[in-house]
Amino acid sequence: MKQPTRQRLSHQARRQQLISAAWNLVREQGSDALTLGRVAEEAGVSKPVVYDHFGTRHGLLAALYEDFDLRQNAIIEAAMNAAGASLVERANVVASSYVDCVLTQGREIPDVLSALDSSPELAEVKRKYQLDFIEKFRGWFAEATLPQASMWGMLGAADAISNAVVGGDISQQQGLAELQALILALVERHQ
Secondary structure, eight states: OOOOOOOOOOOOHHHHHHHHHHHHHHHHHOOOOOHHHHHHHHHHHHHHHHHHHSSHHHHHHHHHHHHHHHOOOOHHHHHHHOOOOOOOHHHHHHHHHHHHHHHHTTTHHHHHHHHHSSSSSHHHHHHHHHHHHHHHHHHHHSSSSSHHHHHHHHHHHHHHHHHHHHHHHHHHHHHHHHHHHHHHHHHHHHH
């Protein structure tokens, strides 16, 4: 067991330390091992510190997803801002950014996503971020009138393809090519 840390961190710095410790725990042992007590051990702090930041395991899972979502959106938005105007280039940027972000996080994101589906409250957290992504996607491809059903289909495909790449079921190149083709077909179909 790690010794409690004596270092005083700001609230935000401590929260980030705890989130990093939680990601390490999920990476090494899976989301079933994710408890507030285990995060405290991993971070070298007392349990009350972790409870003060997240309240419950559900709060911790929501914070992990928020952390992932913020990083993913920042990467995709920066890439889209730098992308050219062609539909092919923008579809490629979204596909590669999405898959790369999931790859960077590794096997722990499918684990956390699965845990998020374990309760209605957590599923609602996940849904909020999905709806935000759908609206951003619509903005990036404003030349098309994309129905809600198509948007959910694209998001589901992006998640499934990314998870298949992380799991080694398909290569990164195959995943990128397929996701780009799906995005192109979706947008072109509704132009």
